[in-house]
Amino acid sequence: MVPESYYVALSAVLFTMGVLGVLIRRNPLVIFMSIELMLNAANLALVAFGQRHGTIEGQALVFFVLCVAAAEVAVGLAIIVTIFRLRRRLSVDELSTLRG
Amino acid sequence: MSLFTFAVLALLAVGSAAGMLLRRNPIHGALFLAINLSTVAALFLTMRAEFLAAVQIIIYAGAIAVLFVFAIMVLIPGKEETGPDPLRRQRWLAVPVVAVFLILVALVLRSAVLAGPPKPPLPGGTDAVGRVLFTDYLFPFEVTSVLLLAAIVGVMALTKRRA
Numbered sequence: 001m002v003p004e005s006y007y008v009a010l011s012a013v014l015f016t017m018g019v020l021g022v023l024i025r026r027n028p029l030v031i032f033m034s035i036e037l038m039l040n041a042a043n044l045a046l047v048a049f050g051q052r053h054g055t056i057e058g059q060a061l062v063f064f065v066l067c068v069a070a071a072e073v074a075v076g077l078a079i080i081v082t083i084f085r086l087r088r089r090l091s092v093d094e095l096s097t098l099r100g
Numbered sequence: 101m102s103l104f105t106f107a108v109l110a111l112l113a114v115g116s117a118a119g120m121l122l123r124r125n126p127i128h129g130a131l132f133l134a135i136n137l138s139t140v141a142a143l144f145l146t147m148r149a150e151f152l153a154a155v156q157i158i159i160y161a162g163a164i165a166v167l168f169v170f171a172i173m174v175l176i177p178g179k180e181e182t183g184p185d186p187l188r189r190q191r192w193l194a195v196p197v198v199a200v201f202l203i204l205v206a207l208v209l210r211s212a213v214l215a216g217p218p219k220p221p222l223p224g225g226t227d228a229v230g231r232v233l234f235t236d237y238l239f240p241f242e243v244t245s246v247l248l249l250a251a252i253v254g255v256m257a258l259t260k261r262r263a
Contacts, residue, residue, distance in 0.1 A: 002106045016201035017117040023194045029126045056228040067244045071251035077171045078258040
C-alpha cells in the first residue's frame with residue numbers, strides 16, 4: 001500500500017502547477033483550466049486524508065466539491081463567452097473594467 | 101507493485117499538467133486537462149474510492165472537459181498570447197509562490213499527522229458514501245441541487261442574445 005503522504009505530496013505539486021498556470025497564462029480559458037487543476041488537487045488530498053483517518057467523510061466532501069466545480073465552470077465559461085461577444089478579444093490584460 | 105502504479109500515474113498527472121501549462125493552443129490544454137482528470141480518477145481507484153472515480157470520469161473528464169472544448173471552439177482564440185507582456189515583472193512572483201509550495205510539500209512529507217500506523221481500511225466504498233450522503237449530509241446534498249439550478253438559470257440568463 002502506498003503511504004497517504006505520497007498522495008498529499010502529489011496533490012500539493014498539482015495545486016502548485018495550477019497556481020503557476022493562473023500566474024503565467026493570459027488566456028482566461030487556460031486560467032480557468034488551472035483553477036480546475038487546483039480543485040482537483042484538493043480533491044485528491046481530501047480522499048487521501050479520509051483514507052488515512054479511516055472515515056468516509058472525505059469522499060462525501062469531494063462529492064460536494066465536484067458539484068461546486070461543475071456549477072463554477074458553467075457560469076465562468078458563460079461569462080467568458082459573453083465578454084468575448086462584447087469585446088472580440090480574449091486576454092486578461094485587457095479585461096480591466098467591470099462595465100460592458 | 102502498488103508503488104509502481106502510483107509512480108506511473110503520478111508522472112502522467114504531473115506531465116499532463118505541465119503540458120496544459122506550456123502549450124500555447126488552448127485546445128491542447130483542454131485535452132491535457134482531460135488526461136490529467138482521468139489520471140486522478142485512476143488515483144482515486146488506487147485508494148479504493150470507486151464511486152468518486154466513476155463520478156470524476158463522468159463529470160470532470162466527460163462534462164467539464166467537453167464544455168471547455170466547446171467554449172474554445174465557439175471563441176476560436178487564435179493568437180491572443182502574442183505580443184509584449186505588459187505585466188512582465190509580475191512573472192517573478194511565480195518563483196516565491198513555487199518556493200512556498202515546495203516547502204509545503206516538504207512539510208507534508210515529514211509531518212507527524214501522516215506518520216504512524218495506518219487505520220484499518222474503510223468498510224465499504226460506494227455503499228458507505230451513499231449512506232453518509234443521505235443521512236449525515238442530507239441537507240448539504242439538497243442545497244447542492246439549488247446551487248446547480250441557480251447555475252443553470254444564471255448561464256441561460258448570461259448567454260441569451262438580446263434581441
